[in-house]
Amino acid sequence: MAGPSLRPHVHWAQRHRELYLRVELSDVQHPDITITDNVLHFRAQGHGAKGDNIYEFEIEFLEPVEPKPVCRVTQRQLNITVQKKESNWWERLTKQEKRPLFLAPDFDRWLDESDAEMELREKEEEKINKMKIESRVPKDPFKHLKKGYLVMYNLVQFLGFSWIFVNMTVRLFILGKSFYDTFHTIADMMYFCQTLALMEVMNSLIGLVRSPLVPAVLQVLFGRNFVLFVILGTLEEMQSKPVVFFVFYFWSIIELFRYPYYMLSCIGIEWKPLTWLRYTAWIPLYPLGGLSEAVAIVQSIPIFSETGKFSLGLPNPLNVTIQFSFLLQLYLIALFLGVFVNFRHLYKQRKQHLRPKKRKMK
Numbered sequence: 001m002a003g004p005s006l007r008p009h010v011h012w013a014q015r016h017r018e019l020y021l022r023v024e025l026s027d028v029q030h031p032d033i034t035i036t037d038n039v040l041h042f043r044a045q046g047h048g049a050k051g052d053n054i055y056e057f058e059i060e061f062l063e064p065v066e067p068k069p070v071c072r073v074t075q076r077q078l079n080i081t082v083q084k085k086e087s088n089w090w091e092r093l094t095k096q097e098k099r100p101l102f103l104a105p106d107f108d109r110w111l112d113e114s115d116a117e118m119e120l121r122e123k124e125e126e127k128i129n130k131m132k133i134e135s136r137v138p139k140d141p142f143k144h145l146k147k148g149y150l151v152m153y154n155l156v157q158f159l160g161f162s163w164i165f166v167n168m169t170v171r172l173f174i175l176g177k178s179f180y181d182t183f184h185t186i187a188d189m190m191y192f193c194q195t196l197a198l199m200e201v202m203n204s205l206i207g208l209v210r211s212p213l214v215p216a217v218l219q220v221l222f223g224r225n226f227v228l229f230v231i232l233g234t235l236e237e238m239q240s241k242p243v244v245f246f247v248f249y250f251w252s253i254i255e256l257f258r259y260p261y262y263m264l265s266c267i268g269i270e271w272k273p274l275t276w277l278r279y280t281a282w283i284p285l286y287p288l289g290g291l292s293e294a295v296a297i298v299q300s301i302p303i304f305s306e307t308g309k310f311s312l313g314l315p316n317p318l319n320v321t322i323q324f325s326f327l328l329q330l331y332l333i334a335l336f337l338g339v340f341v342n343f344r345h346l347y348k349q350r351k352q353h354l355r356p357k358k359r360k361m362k
Contacts, residue, residue, distance in 0.1 A: 008048045008055040011106035016087045021080040028078050035067045060095045154263035160193040161255035179245035194228050215345045218338040227293050231300050243296045250289035257281050279350040290339040301325045
């Protein structure tokens, strides 16, 4: 035969429009909270005064309430907010005059009626003042134009990199074409996309987007575009090397998640799987992309040394030549430092967007 049900300690307080219940249970699991016929039914697994057990209770409210409670679970307790149907002050919480033994006032939140009225007036005044301030702030007449531009920019970039990714995938894995001719078949579209990517630096510079300027400059100007236009674009010997395939392929995969995420964000849409991919796929792909760029630079150094291309000869009597290949060796160090800076920036963004949120139940 089952014993009597265990009841947790419950503390309550009120305002004119809301009731607050604080249930003294820690490590709550599977809370079941409903309101039917103006009676709140509670049942949950948690650690209370009687140890780790199932606790339950019922409260019949003094006056009508809304049937949709809001629950917030923390590690130490469970908080329930109930909306009153009418804004007024109750003389007690329960319909029965005698207070249940498990129920007590929440003195941390307790206010008498006059204090609650003063708090309500202060909130209403704060709301009115906020509306007045917002009404004085001039609206941006170009808001929709900027949003339209950002949507189109991200859409065009997404289509461009999608074309690169699909073309390379089909040519290699379906048609069996060698990746030695990647540059000659893909370079025009990659030139277009990476030239257009210069707008990301401009967007950050003029404040059109909230992205930091330094990561954008490192990635676009001194990262990809340097590799594409200087290392690959000026050396025919590099254009037939297999590393070109890996450079282009890793670049395109990363952008398949980044640009659609930004495009949807511009119109206020968040798709959680895409958000997760945007802030997770870079973890393996970004280091692989940086490694492939480094390999391309290393392979180009002997070619620049032999040809003397971009080397700078100083006039006599110094008779010294600054070899471009030497500058590339310094650039390799800067490349890995840039990868570290961007990696740190992306990791902070990932923590910000994917951090676990407090559980709420309505």
